[in-house]
Amino acid sequence: MADRERFDVFKRAGDIVRAIPDCVYITTKAGGKVNTMAIEWATLGNLWAKPVFVAYVRNSRFTREMLDKNPEFTVNIPSGPYDRKIFRICGGKSGRDTDKTAEAGLTLADGQKISVPGIMELPMTLECKVIYRQDQDVSLIPEDIRNRFYPHNPARCHDTDEDDHVTYIGEIVDAYILS
Numbered sequence: 384m385a386d387r388e389r390f391d392v393f394k395r396a397g398d399i400v401r402a403i404p405d406c407v408y409i410t411t412k413a414g415g416k417v418n419t420m421a422i423e424w425a426t427l428g429n430l431w432a433k434p435v436f437v438a439y440v441r442n443s444r445f446t447r448e449m450l451d452k453n454p455e456f457t458v459n460i461p462s463g464p465y466d467r468k469i470f471r472i473c474g475g476k477s478g479r480d481t482d483k484t485a486e487a488g489l490t491l492a493d494g495q496k497i498s499v500p501g502i503m504e505l506p507m508t509l510e511c512k513v514i515y516r517q518d519q520d521v522s523l524i525p526e527d528i529r530n531r532f533y534p535h536n537p538a539r540c541h542d543t544d545e546d547d548h549v550t551y552i553g554e555i556v557d558a559y560i561l562s
């Protein structure tokens with residue numbers, strides 16, 4: 384049984400925001416599968432009088448399909464050094480063809496207010512319910528950013544890292560450290 388030490392999101396906001404550029408993870412659950420992906424484009428804030436975590440997920444991700452089936456996710460934040468296998472697998476492979484939970488050796492801990500589990504190896508956990516979802520309108524993005532991140536040019540489309548993002552605003556409904 385996992386222990387959960389609850390915390391106030393805004394009191395720990397510095398820890399959460401500092402972790403984002405180094406990469407945090409989001410976990411989803413749908414159709415009997417649990418799937419975790421690395422994410423570094425995200426924001427933490429206050430919207431509609433709620434604490435929110437905003438995740439930017441490219442259309443091509445399996446995570447996007449999972450979120451559209453079950454609009455709940457956990458944010459999984461490392462605390463100190465962790466097995467780099469988790470980074471390689473969750474940031475480099477798709478849950479479409481891999482059971483990343485098994486391959487990365489993740490230990491799941493039941494969600495408390497949502498159906499999606501947290502991850503013992505990435506213990507700082509935010510449970511989120513999606514309250515808003517929006518496809519990006521790439522035409523509104525400044526040209527230099529558009530050209531760099533959304534070239535939409537088949538000649539340069541060597542992988543799936545060029546398609547549009549979907550913005551998911553998740554209300555943070557629980558926050559705790561797993562141990």
Ligand SMILES: Cc1cc2nc3c(=O)[nH]c(=O)nc-3n(C[C@H](O)[C@H](O)[C@H](O)COP(=O)(O)O)c2cc1C
Binds near residue numbers: 405420
């Ligand atoms: C450090 C790092 C940060 C990443 N950040 C994002 C991100 O913010 N949004 C995104 O859509 N993909 C991001 N990715 C890519 C996904 O993690 C990767 O494509 C993953 O395999 C998708 O898994 P899925 O298909 O199971 O959802 C990142 C990858 C790495 C290594």
